[in-house]
Amino acid sequence: MFTTRARQRMLAAAAFSGAAALALTGCAGGPEPASAYDPDAEVTLTFTWWGNDDRAQRYQQLIDAFEEEHPNITIEGNFTDFPSYWEKRQTEAAGGGLPDVWQFSDSYLREYAEPGLLLDLDTVADYIDFDAFEESLQQTGQLDGVQYSLPTGYSAWAVFLNDALIEQAGVEPYEGGTSAEEYADWMKSVTDATGGTVYGGTDMTQRIQTFENVLRAQGENLYTEDGELGFTEDDLRDFWNSGAAARDGVTVPQQRLEEIFPKSGFGANLTASEASWSNFLGGYLADSGAESVTLVAPPTEEPGSKDLYRQAGLQMAISANTEHPEASALWLDFVVNSEEAGEIFGTTLGFPASETKLAGTTLEGVDAQVAEYLDSVADRIGEAPPVPVVGYGSLEQTFWDLGKSIGLGALSVDDAVQQFMTEAGVILG
Template sequence: MFTTGARRRMLAAVAMTGAAVLALTGCAGSAGDGEAAYDPEEEVTLQFTWWGNDDRATRYQSLIDAFNEEHPNITIEGTFTDFPAYWEKRKIEATGGGLPDVWQFSDSYLREYAEPGMLLDLGTVSDYIDFDAFEESLQQTGQLEGVQYSLPTGYSSWAVFLNDGLIEQAGVEPYEGGTSTEEYTAWMKSVTDATGGAVYGGTDMTQRIQTFENELRQQGKNLYTDDGELGFTEDELRDFWNSGAEARDGVTVPQQRLEETFPKSGFASNLTASEASWSNFLGGYLADSGAASVTLVAPPTDEPGSKDLYRQGGLQVAISADTEHPEAAALWLDFIVNSEAAGEIFGTTVGFPASKTKLAGTTLEGIDAQVADYLESVADRIGEAPPVPVVGYGSLEQTFWDLGKSIGLGALTVDDAVEQFFGEAKVILG
C-alpha cells in the first residue's frame, strides 16, 4: 500500500544471510544480547498511547488500520487521554518501569526521560526508520547530546484562532492579528461587550507559558538557558501575570466558566471568539467547537520585527528503552512520522508534516492549506528554536498553567503565584 525507505531497508535486511542478520540485529540491541534475530513475521503486540481528543483518536485508528495492511502480525493497542492526565500517567509508569512500547512524546520532556535511560536510542534501530526524510533542524528537535531519542510528527507555530461565526454574530470586525497586546485586549473587550458576555472575546493569555515565552523572545531572551537555568527573573514573571489583570476583569472568559467545561477549552466550548494555541490545533478546534470556519492570525506582539515565533517540533514519537520488540516498535514509529498514509490521514492536525515522505501524502487543501498559509504568513517572525528544554520543563509548564488558573479564580495573588513557581523551579532544576 504505502512504501517507505525504512520498509525497503527492512526487507533488504531480511534477505541477508544468517550471519549478516545476526550482525544487524546485534546493532539493534537484540541478537547482540544473545537473543534470537528479529523475525518480521512474529506475532507481537505493542502498547501505544497519545494525548488528544476524539478527532485525533479516530485518525490514529485509521493509521493503525493502514499499518496493519502492511504488518498484519503487529497488533497496536492504543489508548489516549487529555494532556495533563497523560503526563501524570507517564510519571507513574516510569516509576514502575511500565512505559508503553511506543508513545506520543514532547520535546518538553526530552531531558527528563532520556537522561535516566528510559528512551530507546533510535540509532540502534536505524535500519527500520528513515531519518533522511527530515531536515536536520527538525531531526535535532528529538536529539540530546547527539543521540536521537524521538522524531517529530510535524511542526507548528503559535497562533490566534478566531471563530468566524461567533464574531459575525457579535457584529464586530475580526481581529487582524499581529497588533500590540493592548489592541488585542481592546478587540476582545469589543466582542464581550457586544454579546453582553454570552460570548467572551478570548481567554486570559497570561495563563500560557508560551505567551510569556513570546514576550521574552521579543527581548532576545528565552524561557531557559543552555545551562539548564530559568531565563527570566521573579520580577519579569510578576510583571507578566500582572499585565493580564485588566483582561481578567470582565474581558476574558471567567476561569470558573472554564472549569465547568474542562477538558474542553473556552474556544472549543464556544465560550470565546478567540484563543491562542499551536497552529496544528485547527482540525481539533473545528471538530470540538462545531464551527463552520475558523481563521488563524498572528499573535499580538509589542516588538514589531522581532523573531519571537519559531518552528515548534514539540509533538514527537518515542520508543521506551525497555520495549521487548524494538524493531517492530521502530516500524510503527516510522509509519507514524514518515508514511504517506500518515500524511493523508492526519494532514496538519499534528503539525505541518516534518518529513518529506509524510508531506508527500498530504493534500494541502481545506484546513491543511489554511495551516500552510498561516505558517507562510508569519515566516518573517520565525526565529531560531529555543534551547533543549530543561529537565522538568513539562512539569514547570503545567505548574505555570495551574497557577495562572488559580490567579484567575482569585485563589492566589500574583505575588504568591510567583513565589510558588520559583519555589517549584528551584526543586525541579536543583
C-alpha cells in the same frame, strides 16, 4: 533512494532469510540484545498519546492501515488528556512499565533520555528513514548527539478566530500581530457586543508560551543553555499582572472553563478567539463544530522581532525497555514518515516534518490554511530555544495551574510568583 516502504520490505526479507540480523546495543533499563529479528513473529505493541476524540479517530485509522500492511503486529492504543498523560508516564517510568511506542514531547527529552528511559533510535536505524527529515527538525529529538525521538510535524503559535461568532457579534475580526493591549481591546469589543454570551477570548497570561514570546521579543528565552531560568521574579510578576484588566470581565471566567474541561473555551464556543499551536486547527473545528476558523499572528510587543519559532515538540519515542525494538521502530516510522499518516492526519500533528509524510498530505482546506499561516509568519520565525531543562514539562503545567488559580481568585499574583519560583528552584536545583 529507496522509499521507506520499499526499504522496510527489503530489510524484512533480509532478516527473514537470515542474511541480516540486528544487534542491539545495550542501554540502561533496555532489553537483552537479540540475535535476530523475525519479521513474521506475532507481536503486540502498546501505544499511547494525548489528545481529543478527533485525534483518536485519526490514530485508529492509521493503526488499521499499519496492521493491514503488517498483519503480525497488533497495536493496542489508548489516550488521555495532556496533564493526565504525563502523570501516568511518570508512574510507569518509576515502575519500569512505559509503553513500547508513545507520543512524546521535547519538553520531556532530558527528563526521560538522561536516565536511559528512551531507546537510542540509531540502534534500530535500519527500520526508520531519517533521511526524510530536514536536519534542524531531526535535531529537535536529539540530546548530546543521540537521536531519541522524531517529530511528527512542526507548528507555530497562533491566534484562532471563530468566524461565525465574530460575525454574529458584529465586530471586525482581529487582524493579528498587534500589541497585547490592542488584542485585549479587541476581545473586550466582542464581550461587550454579545453581553457576555460569547467572550472575546481566554486569559493569555495563563500559558507559558505567551510568556515565552514576550521574552523572545526581548532577545531572551524561558531557560538558558546551562539549564537555568532565563527570567526573573519581576519579569513573571509583570507578565501575570499584565492580564489583570482582561481577567476583569473581558476574557471568559475561569470558573466557566473549569465546568467544560477538558474542552477549551474556544472548542465549547464560549470564546471567539484563543491562542494555541497552529496544528490545533483541525481539533478546534471538530470540538466547536464551527464551519470556519481563521488563524492570525499572535500579539507581539516588538514588531520585527523573531519571537516565534518552529515548534516540533510533538514527537514519537520508543521505550528503552521494549521487548520489540524493531517492530516498534516500524510503527514509529509509519507514524512519522508514511504517506498514509500524511493523508490521515494532514497538519493536525503539526505541518509534516518528514518529506515522505508531506508527500501524502493534500494541502487543501484545513491543511492549506495551516500552510498559509506558517508562510504568513515566516518573517517572525527565529531560532528554536535551547533543549528544555529537566522538569520543564512539570514547570509548564505548574505555570498553567497557577494561572488558572489566579483567574479563579484563589491566588494572588505575588503568591503565584513565589510558588512558581520555589518549585523551579527545587526542580532545577
